[in-house]
Amino acid sequence: MPRLGLRPSTAVYNALIAASVRAGAVDAAYLKFQQMPADGCRPDCFTYNSLVHGVCRRGIVDEALRLVRQMEGEGIRPNVFTYTILVDGFCNAGRVEEAIRVLDRMKEKGVAPSEATYRTIVHGVFRCLERDMAYIMLSEWLSHEPTVHQSACQTVLYCLSKKGMAKEAVEFAKTISTRGYLLDSTAFGTVISCALKCLEMSDLCELLDSFIKNGGNPGFDVYIMVIKSLLNCKNFPKANHYLWHMVSKGVLSSVMSYNMVIDCFIKAGALDKAEEIVKGMQEKGFLPNLVTFNTLISGYSKSGNIHNAKVVLKMLMEHGFMPDIITFTSLIDGLCHTHQLDDAIVCFHEMAEWGVRPNVQTYNVLMHALCSAGHVNRAIDLLNKMKTDGISPDAYSFNALILSFCRMRMVDKAQNIFNSMVRFGVVPDNCTYNSLIKALCGQRRVSEAKKIxxxxxxxxxxxxxxxxxxxxxxxxxxxxxxxxxxxxxxxxxxxxxxxxxxxxxxxxxxxxxxxxxx
Known part of the structure; x- marks a missing residue:
C-alpha cells in the first residue's frame, strides 16, 4: 500500500486487530497495534477494547489493566465496553473482589454500567464462588448501592433459582422490595417458582397479594402456578379468588389460556367449576375449541361420570367439531373404569366409522381393562391386532399381559410374553422385571429369576x-x-x-x- 501512496487508516487497523483477536492470534494483534504509529495511525477506544478483550480471554488480566491505564495516559477515555470486558476478565480469573472494584472505578469515571455489565458481574461471582458465599457477597454489594439496579436484581434471582436456592431467592426479593423496587412479571415469576418450594401456601399467597397491592401485574404463568398449588392443597376458595383476578384483569386472553385453567380444575376434581369457567369464557367472547371439550370429556371419564362425558361429546359435535383420537380414548378409558367393557369395545370399533385410527394408548387402555376382567386371551388377540395394524406396542402393552399371567401363577406364559417383548424390540421396564422376578421367586425358580x-x-x-x-x-x-x-x-x-x-x-x-x- 505505501508503494501506491496509500496508508492504512485507524479503521483498517481496528478491523485487522479485531479479526486477529477473534482468531485467537493475540500476538499478531499486538504486532499490528505496534505498527500503527509508523503509519501515522492513532489507536482509539475500539483498538484498545479489542486488545483488552484478547488478553482477558487468555487470562492475562493484569496486562488488560495495564492497557487500560495506557489508553487513559494517551487521553483515550475507556467506555462501558472496556470496563465490562475487564469485569468479565477478573471474574474468569477468580478475582471477584477486583471485578467489583472495577465496577466502582467506572462509576467514579462517570461511565454508567450497562445491563450487560451487571449480568457479567453477577454471573461471574456465582461462577467463581461457592453459592452461599456468592449470595452473601452480592447481597452486601447491592446493599451499598444507592439505587437498586433492575438487571443486577433479576440476574441474582435467576442465579439463585438455577442454583436451587429457593429460600434465598424469596429472601432477596423481600429485601429489595423494602427499598421500593418492584419486580417485573418475569422476575416475580422466578420468585414464585422458588417460593413454591420453600413457603407454606399462606405465605405464598401473602407474597402474591403484597406484589399486587404494590402495583405489580402478575402474568399468566404466575397465576397458573399458584392456582395449581392451591388446587393440589384443595384450597378451592383461594384458587377461585385468583381466578377472579385473572378474569377481571384480562390475564385470560385466549382460548388456550382458558383451556389450561380448565384443565387445572378438572385434575383437582372440580368439574362443576370447570363447566362454570367454560360458560364464563363464552360470555367473554371466547368459543370453546376441540381441546376444551376433550379436556371436559377426559375429566368426566376419569371420574366415572360417563353420562356427562357423553353430554359433552354431543356439545362437541353441535359446535361443529369431530371427535378425534383423544376423544375416543378418553371415552373408552371411562367406560373401562366403570366396568362397561362391552360398550368400550363397541366404542373402539366405532372409531373406524369416524375415520379415527386407534393409537398405542387406545389399545393399552382396552388391554389393561381386559386383563383386569380376566379376559387375557382377548387381550392377546388385541395385541396381535395392534401389530397387524402397524401400531408398535410399548412396555405398558406387554406389562398388562405379563402381570396378569404372573398373578394367575402362569409364569411360563408370562416368560413367553417377555421373550416376545424382547424379540419385538421393546425394552422392558422396572414393572416388567419386578413382576416376572417376583413370580419366579414365588415358585422357587431362583436361578431363572437371577438370569432375569x-x-x-x-x-x-x-x-x-x-x-x-x-x-x-x-x-x-x-x-x-x-x-x-x-x-x-x-x-x-x-x-x-x-x-x-x-x-x-x-x-x-x-x-x-x-x-x-x-
Whole structure:
C-alpha cells in the first residue's frame, strides 16, 4: 500500500486487530497495534477494547489493566465496553473482589454500567464462588448501592433459582422490595417458582397479594402456578379468588389460556367449576375449541361420570367439531373404569366409522381393562391386532399381559410374553422385571429369576429402590440358602440399592438374613 501512496487508516487497523483477536492470534494483534504509529495511525477506544478483550480471554488480566491505564495516559477515555470486558476478565480469573472494584472505578469515571455489565458481574461471582458465599457477597454489594439496579436484581434471582436456592431467592426479593423496587412479571415469576418450594401456601399467597397491592401485574404463568398449588392443597376458595383476578384483569386472553385453567380444575376434581369457567369464557367472547371439550370429556371419564362425558361429546359435535383420537380414548378409558367393557369395545370399533385410527394408548387402555376382567386371551388377540395394524406396542402393552399371567401363577406364559417383548424390540421396564422376578421367586425358580436380574442390569434399568433383589433374597432364605442370601444382600448394600420388603413378603426371611449378617 505505501508503494501506491496509500496508508492504512485507524479503521483498517481496528478491523485487522479485531479479526486477529477473534482468531485467537493475540500476538499478531499486538504486532499490528505496534505498527500503527509508523503509519501515522492513532489507536482509539475500539483498538484498545479489542486488545483488552484478547488478553482477558487468555487470562492475562493484569496486562488488560495495564492497557487500560495506557489508553487513559494517551487521553483515550475507556467506555462501558472496556470496563465490562475487564469485569468479565477478573471474574474468569477468580478475582471477584477486583471485578467489583472495577465496577466502582467506572462509576467514579462517570461511565454508567450497562445491563450487560451487571449480568457479567453477577454471573461471574456465582461462577467463581461457592453459592452461599456468592449470595452473601452480592447481597452486601447491592446493599451499598444507592439505587437498586433492575438487571443486577433479576440476574441474582435467576442465579439463585438455577442454583436451587429457593429460600434465598424469596429472601432477596423481600429485601429489595423494602427499598421500593418492584419486580417485573418475569422476575416475580422466578420468585414464585422458588417460593413454591420453600413457603407454606399462606405465605405464598401473602407474597402474591403484597406484589399486587404494590402495583405489580402478575402474568399468566404466575397465576397458573399458584392456582395449581392451591388446587393440589384443595384450597378451592383461594384458587377461585385468583381466578377472579385473572378474569377481571384480562390475564385470560385466549382460548388456550382458558383451556389450561380448565384443565387445572378438572385434575383437582372440580368439574362443576370447570363447566362454570367454560360458560364464563363464552360470555367473554371466547368459543370453546376441540381441546376444551376433550379436556371436559377426559375429566368426566376419569371420574366415572360417563353420562356427562357423553353430554359433552354431543356439545362437541353441535359446535361443529369431530371427535378425534383423544376423544375416543378418553371415552373408552371411562367406560373401562366403570366396568362397561362391552360398550368400550363397541366404542373402539366405532372409531373406524369416524375415520379415527386407534393409537398405542387406545389399545393399552382396552388391554389393561381386559386383563383386569380376566379376559387375557382377548387381550392377546388385541395385541396381535395392534401389530397387524402397524401400531408398535410399548412396555405398558406387554406389562398388562405379563402381570396378569404372573398373578394367575402362569409364569411360563408370562416368560413367553417377555421373550416376545424382547424379540419385538421393546425394552422392558422396572414393572416388567419386578413382576416376572417376583413370580419366579414365588415358585422357587431362583436361578431363572437371577438370569432375569442380570438381564435387567445389562439393559441399564434402574436398580435403586426396587423389590426384585428382595424377592430373590426372600426366596433364598425360604429355601435355606442363607449364605447366598446374605451375599446378595451385601452386594445390594454396596451398590446403594434400597431394599424394601413388600407387605406380602415374609418377615421370617428378613430376620433370617439379619442373623446371617450379624
Amino acid at each position: 436380574l442380570l438381564a435387567r442390569e445389562h439393559n441399564g434399568c434402574s436398580t435403586s429402590n426396587n423389590q426384585s433383589y428382595w424377592s430373590i433374597v426372600c426366596a433364598l432364605t425360604k429355601m435355606g440358602h442363607f449364605s447366598e442370601a446374605g451375599e446378595l444382600m451385601n452386594k445390594c448394600l454396596s451398590r446403594n440399592v434400597e431394599l424394601s420388603c413388600g407387605s406380602n413378603q415374609s418377615i421370617e426371611s428378613a430376620v433370617a438374613v439379619q442373623v446371617v449378617n450379624a
